[in-house]
Amino acid sequence: MTALDPVPGTAPNFAHASEAELARILDYYQVEWRYEPRTFPILFNLDGAVVESFAPDFYLPEFDLYVELTTLKQSLVRKKNRKLRRLRELYPDVRIKLFYARDFKALLLKYGRFDLAASLSGEEGQARALAATPTLEGGSPEGPPPEGSPSSAPEAASIEGEPAIGSAAALGQDVPRSTRHGRARRARRRRRAAPTVA
């Protein structure tokens, strides 16, 4: 087992319900995936320190393809597109596909997931991710993360312009189990999160 392999009995703490749904779709079609396995530095200051990085949501090892989901409204994806352009400039050998909200909604409609199609856009989908208990490859979503699990994400600063994730504690739920993948990044998100969700 390498640092990129999920710990048995755990499942990723998806930042958005759309990510959990895509994971289910990939599992259904028996396509292997990894969640945020790699963070790419994409902006550096004059001293060479990383000031912005980008961690695509999924990696499909069988196809050497990264997949990034964005559930933002089409008018708000400029920042995501910029990050993607920068990544492609700096890492031309990295294959990555961006799924826009409209693309993913169309996919859900195709699969008859009408309920999710309407709810998985914007911030509402983020709240759902905290409540969802998807059945995923890798086992049960229950239980705390293993002690001492290394994180695969470097401690690079990240400028995230995406809507904040509602705090699980503020929702009256148990704090979701986190994985070692991108734990520091998710901790920074929670510190910036708005505490209430409709």
Next chain:
Amino acid sequence: MHHADLTADVAEILVSEAQIQAKVAELGGRLSADYAGRELTLVSVLKGSLPFMADLMRAISIPVTIDLMEVSSYGGAATESSGLVRILKDLSSSIDGRDVLIVEDIIDTGLTLNYLVRYLTGKAPRTLRICTLLDKPARRLVEIEIDYRGFEIPDQFVVGYGLDYGELYRNLPYIGVLRPEVYGGT
């Protein structure tokens, strides 16, 4: 909510009946030339590819055999029961050592076809190639080499000529774009 007159649910005709028939004839000619001297097995992926398969086989002049398969789709009843894609209807004959052509109506994400290719490869065909009437690459997750392609179409919800929405519209003789209000799109 659909209209009793299904044509009223179609916003525009993307590929006309005449265009489809011309393309089918073209593909049939190419297949006849490429597989000359050999026997070709067409494997139709139910249900959407049925009209295309029926027309295509009649446009091929060399000997052909046909078979039908059905694969469960994500979001259907199979999703709830097993959580994994599965073969709902398998081949009725062996394809060991045969030249096989998968006949698809549309390739979208490529997930279904990827599974099918892996499954059929395991049955040791002599060759395994892919023919699709429609190629919609906008949401492609799995890159698959398409050997015979009818039309590359934009990212629109299409029905007709075998393609459905809620099991309807398959009998339309053309490929049309479904009105967003019918399927809840925007």
